[in-house]
Structures are given as C-alpha cells and as structure tokens.
Amino acid sequence: MPQFVRGADIQEIPPGTARVLRIRGREIALFNADGTFYAVKNSCPHRGFSLDRGAVQDGVVTCPGHGWQFDLRTGDSVDHPPAGIRCYRVEIRQGWAWVEVP
Ligand code: FES
Numbered sequence: 364m365p366q367f368v369r370g371a372d373i374q375e376i377p378p379g380t381a382r383v384l385r386i387r388g389r390e391i392a393l394f395n396a397d398g399t400f401y402a403v404k405n406s407c408p409h410r411g412f413s414l415d416r417g418a419v420q421d422g423v424v425t426c427p428g429h430g431w432q433f434d435l436r437t438g439d440s441v442d443h444p445p446a447g448i449r450c451y452r453v454e455i456r457q458g459w460a461w462v463e464v465p
Pocket residue numbers: 407408409410411412426427428429430431
C-alpha cells in the first residue's frame with residue numbers, strides 16, 4: 364500500500380538541485396525546480412546514469428550522461444519518447460518533502 368515517507372528538509376535543496384533519497388530499497392532523486400518539488404527514480408532509462416546531477420530548467424531535467432531530457436511533472440522523455448522515468452508524488456508538510464512510495 365502506497366505511503367508517504369518523510370524525505371528531506373526542503374531548505375537543504377536549493378532551486379535547480381536535487382537530493383538523493385533512499386526509501387524502501389529505491390533510489391529517488393528529489394528535485395527543486397524553481398520552488399516546486401518532484402521525486403523521480405534516480406536512474407536514466409538510457410544507460411542508467413543518476414539523474415540527480417542533471418541540470419534542471421523549466422521543469423525538465425537533462426541527464427548528465429548523454430543529454431536525454433525528461434519532464435519532471437510527467438516523467439515523459441522530451442526528446443526520446445516513449446522513454447520515461449518513474450515519478451513519485453510529493454507533498455510538502457511543515458518544511459519537509461514527503462514522498463509517496465509503494
Ligand atoms: S544515460 Fe541518460 S542519456 Fe544516456
């Protein structure tokens with residue numbers, strides 16, 4: 364059953380950066396995209412590079428491996444459909460990001 368798990372203090376994640384969370388055996392990248400937080404599986408579907416070090420602009424992260432781009436709102440690849448990344452719901456509660464995981 365999906366459940367929200369406390370992830371990180373959002374003040375520790377400046378805009379345009381991400382924090383890696385390890386929750387229930389999953390590695391999740393929690394991004395701050397201009398003040399909105401998104402959580403995605405921290406693995407690019409191309410060759411598995413970690414996405415947390417990718418640049419973020421207008422809600423889109425660019426994989427640091429070979430430049431594939433993913434919309435953090437939907438997980439869809441912008442430039443290599445139908446590739447995509449798994450997204451997790453995020454709620455902000457009293458300054459903390461909570462992430463819903465199965
Ligand atoms: S591993 Fe992400 S684009 Fe190649």
